[in-house]
Each structure stands twice: as C-alpha cells, then as structure tokens.
Amino acid sequence: MNEMPDGVSGQAAAVLHAAGVLQAHIESRLAEVGLSLPKLMALRALSQAGESLPLSQLADRLACVKSNITQLVDRLESDGFVTRAADPNDRRSRLAVMTAAGRYAFEKGSMLHDQAEREALGGLDATEVRQLAALLTKLGSHHV
C-alpha cells in the first residue's frame, strides 16, 4: 500500500531534500561568524554595489519583498554589520550602508560559504557537477 504508482513522482522531493541538506550545511558553517545565508547575500549585494544601497534596490537584487528587507536590515543593524543612512538623492529613501564589521563578516562569510560548498559538492566529480548545473538550469528556467 506504499508503492509509487507515478513515473516521475518523487523527484521534486529529491530536489527539495538535496537543497535542504545543502542549505543546512552552509548555514551551520556561516553561523561561526554570526551570519545566515540571507544575511550573507545582503552583504554581498551591498559589497558589489559599493558598500551602500537604497532598501528598495536591495530588495530588487535579493528578489524578495520590501518588508522582508526592512526586517533583514533590522537584524544586520543590530548585529552591527550595516547602518541606515539618509539617501541624499531622495528623502523618502533610506540607505543600507555596510560597516567595517560588516565588511569583515562578509569576507569571512564568503570564504566559509565557498568552503562549505566545496565540501558539500565534494562527492561529485567535475563532470557530474557540470551535468547537475545543466539540469538544474534547465529545470529552473522552465517557465510553465
């Protein structure tokens, strides 16, 4: 009473499961420097943009909703990794500005992230990684 009657059934679960394992692994490494994956992504976006961005643009780059960014920046601010500043060009807007501690956390976090990624993908050889990337790209870009 437990067989899978469906052909493709279960592959979504495999993707979701693999992603869960991967994410947990990376997050556990990042926790060493007080970072989470969303925090690291935010710091990366700021770093790439020259250390500061209006919150709305940060939301665009992280592809998430505005209110989420407000709260994420709240947390980063209480961590001491970013500060809020006035936007000289638009008085409605607020800038998220990376601090020295944020810069440091980003550099440490980036190294930990890459290291964790190599560890997690360590079971696959170069060909398999290429195959996986190709399949996932195809899957991820397949808009119904």
Add this chain to the structure above:
Amino acid sequence: MNEMPDGVSGQAAAVLHAAGVLQAHIESRLAEVGLSLPKLMALRALSQAGESLPLSQLADRLACVKSNITQLVDRLESDGFVTRAADPNDRRSRLAVMTAAGRYAFEKGSMLHDQAEREALGGLDATEVRQLAALLTKLGSHHV
C-alpha cells in the same frame, strides 16, 4: 571585480534556486485547496499510518522538531483537517487524527502536487530525470 575565481562556486546557488522555483510552483497549486507543502506532508504521513499518529511519531516521520509539529497541528486543526485525541496507550501522548475534510484535502492536494511536479519537471525527458535523481541522491547522501 565580479568573476568567479572558484571552480565549483555557484552550484549551491543553482540547487537552492531550482528548489525555490519548484517549491513556489507546487505551493501555489496547493494553495487552491488551502494546503501548503508541510501541511500536505503531514496529512500524507497520517494517511500512510492509518489516519492517526502520536505527535512525536509525526515529528519523526517529517524529520523535524517536536515544537514545530505542535504548531503545524494547531494550524491543521484550525483548518479542520485534523483533530487532537487522547492516546489510549500513553496518557502523556496526544494523537493527531485526520478528519473527513482532511482526507478530502489530502486526496485533492496529492493530485495537485503530482500535477505540479509533472509540470515543473516537464522540461526534462526521462533520461534527464533519471540523471538528476542519481546526482541529487549522491549529493544528498554525501555526509561530511
């Protein structure tokens, strides 16, 4: 100043991104019957176990923490999909019992889930799905 100096760097992001797309697609379909993926998984576990389970066993099967199950069952209960009942074998324990509405939601939800999965995997042929499954299994079971 933006090149990838690392060989494998970025593949984790691809896995996470693909999982995000997949999950969003499935969740949007499930929303039609008032279900989320965690809710469907819980109903599936109950269904497979004969319509009722102690909360702790439900937590084991869903591989998550006990307090999470308490809240998930709270939500399912307020949806009218499960009820809590006393466990005749252990007075400390509480049973989550599927209701008629829960049974119906589970059947509808399962069909929507499988349909959404086929849609999402529709860009891949049978060989590619098999390859993907093999790679993800290898990746997911690679314990550091």
Add this chain to the structure above:
DNA sequence: AAAGATTGACTCATCAATCTTT
C-alpha cells in the same frame, strides 16, 4: 496618485524552557 519604508498578521522552521505523565 505613486514610490519608499515601515508595521502588523501570518506560515514555517529552529532552540530553550516548562509542565505533565511515566
């Protein structure tokens, strides 16, 4: 009116602490 940010309410996950029953 529209844009930028915030606040509040919700789902989902974790951990830590608590309460009851064994």
Add this chain to the structure above:
DNA sequence: AAAGATTGATGAGTCAATCTTT
C-alpha cells in the same frame, strides 16, 4: 530522571495596510 507536548523567543519569508515624501 526521562518522555511527550506545549509555550516563548528568534529568523526568514509572505501579504496587506499605513505613513511620509515626491
């Protein structure tokens, strides 16, 4: 003391409503 469940705090995401500034 240990097991089962709950509660509370926190992180991360969503949406809807609100407030200020343009």
